[in-house]
Amino acid sequence: MAVVNEWAFIGVFFAIAWVFPFVPIFGARLLAPHKPNAIKQSTYECGVETVGDTWVQFKVQYYIYGLIFLVFDVEIVFLFPWALAYSQLDFFGFFAGLVFVFFLFDALVYAWRKDALEWV
Amino acid sequence: MFELNAQSIAFILFALFSLGGALGVVTTRNLIHATLYLILSLFGAAGFFVLLSAPFMAAVQVLVYIGAIAILIVFAVMLTRSMTRLSDIYNSQWLLSAIVAGLLFVLLLVGVILPVWGVNGTQAGREVSSIVTTTVDLGKALVDQNQYVLPFEVASLLLTAAMIGAIVVARDDKE
Amino acid sequence: MNDVCSINNLTQCLLDGGVSPDLANLLTILGGVVLVATVPLVTVIFLIWIERKIAARVQDRLGPNRVGPFGLLQSVADAVKMLTKEDITPMGADKFIYNLAPIIAFATVVLIWAIIPFTPLHIGADLSIGILYFVAVASIGTVKIMIAGWSSNNKYALLGAFRTIAQLLSYEVPLVLSLLIPVMIAGTLGMQDMVRAQGSMWFVFMAPVAAVMFFIANLAETGRAPFDLLEAESEIIAGYNIEYSGFKWGMFMAGEFMHAFTAALLAAVIFLGGWWGPFVEQVPALGFVYLGLKTAVVYIFGLILRSTVPRVRIDQLMALNWKWLVPISVANVLITALLLKVVDAIGLAPQSGDFFAHLPQTLVLLVGNLVLMFGVATVLRNRGRAQRLADEAAHPVEHEDAPVVVGAVGH
């Protein structure tokens, strides 16, 4: 029962947490003036009028960072059960973790050597 | 058989998230909106994992799917500028696909799920154990030489290979 | 038995009053939630004041001192001002998502407070996966930036959002890697158990490298200087929230202030022993004081750092993360894992809960960490020397009239 209660707390928290920022934003809508016009609502970019499409072409480097992050994230998440059970594992457990982390490190070294970590 | 308590209310809510989000993914024209629907659907699944006493899986779901895969999809959408150009989001066989998917669902529900695990199904009377394994047991099983240590290492190798392959494919060689 | 109704015995109290068990349970949870969620809201008002005061002192100014005693009510005045400011939705913005982003921004920070153990008795929800809950909620933070930048229909907002996402994603790796080490030592993911495990020895002494990594990664995650590229006025005119105004902008700002404080709070809980202190087991309420003091130390250190160091460039930021923090964190995980097994094998693992039982293990881990730090320092020194020699060979400098460099301080 206690476990269910903990998660019920989180559930209610998720429901309530949206209310806290919503109330002042809604209040501001009631209190603040609202007189939109075309100049006021135009996009603000460097003072001059905005040119062209907002969907500018992005560098592929953003994707590469996202990709490396994804791989690291998934691998680290699987290290958590390992770390959690670590005190109950024998030396083989350490070895298994070592091999796992070695592959992770391998990926990093590859990306490094291929200059995939450079910003430009 | 289906009483209204906190768990069932939560289940209905998560089912709505899951199915509604999935429907949004396949019907929305704007791919950024579709990604947000995907996040909603995945969040519903994370809720299911909590209800099924697998909180670790719920955390992994949020961390990997919402925190990483959804962001990666947005990057790809931005890089390929794919939401502004499509006039027609479905191909010519969309009606056939809808019929096939609908038939598959009915087949699964009427043919497999209800007769076996439904109210009067063959497996309906099974006792559900109240003892469950925890994340610690998962950790032990993952590095146990009699259980999953090989898949565990292969998973790491697979991710490394996927990363190397993706870097090679995605990078522009002209630079 | 107990005539006074408080949050600790609310359920029993309501049951005595003739409320049905389900409703009593729900009301208790609701009361707890409102209580836990209100604390950060009240805190953030003072945080902004403290932040402005300290930044002002560092820069030899007075800071807010007009509204209320010592300017304490300045933040309240600001909030009132923001309430009455016109809130502009730019043309071409995706209305629903545009309005959703500030709400997510604030809510995700509040959500972290659900798992913070304030005292031995007071914790919102002592989840069995507490630390992973924090990591998961923190990773939703990238979504808010993505949708805020995208829905504004502004090139600079989108560009700022992409840079910020790249930064947040990158620094999440050392953040999560550094959390592995307390988990490994304590053998638990629950926050309350994590604090209990530090009863005789704080984790900062067993894992100083992990603590430093956690601190640095959190500076970047919360967008604090020297990593405040989220609001890089000079480079990309502001960042993902440029088109927001009024209270929606205020929500982003309040969320950011609170995130910085929450990160300090988590550092205090995970590495500095949380609520542990003298007599805390007899008087649990003292836990609030101890946790508050430890958090204040971490937080104020971050503030002073913020007003001292200049901002790094984005390529330096990425290089620092992927070429230094991540390899060091990975090495740290392996060293700690090896040392823990060695300590176990030669029988130095703590058998009881007192201070001296933990001393050998702590010393071994501390030495391991120091060796790692020394190795990193050696590499840094050698590379710095090689760089300097190469520079001097390329551009011979006449030392007599070297130019006086006027350093940029803060912003």
Added chain:
Amino acid sequence: MVPLWMFLAVAAGVFCIGAYGVLSRRNAVAILMGVELMLNAVNINLIAFWRYVEPLNMAGQAFAAFVFVIAAAEAAVGLAIIISVYRSRRSVIVEDVDMLKW
């Protein structure tokens, strides 16, 4: 507790919606999202069966964990291929990429 067949029904629903997306969408990124939905439905099934049928056997959770790995690898490589195709052919519509067809 919520009966098992309801979890299975929702999972089947998500799977079929994902399959419909894969079969009917023209945009490659949208097709990939459909695949993610299908993998996710499989995960719901795995965890539901683990909880209701064999909660003491780690197989269900371990399999779900490996499905996460597969999903991540699939997203990474799939999106990289889409970006690469877009670079060479300026299109992410799957019908436009038909060089292997005859």
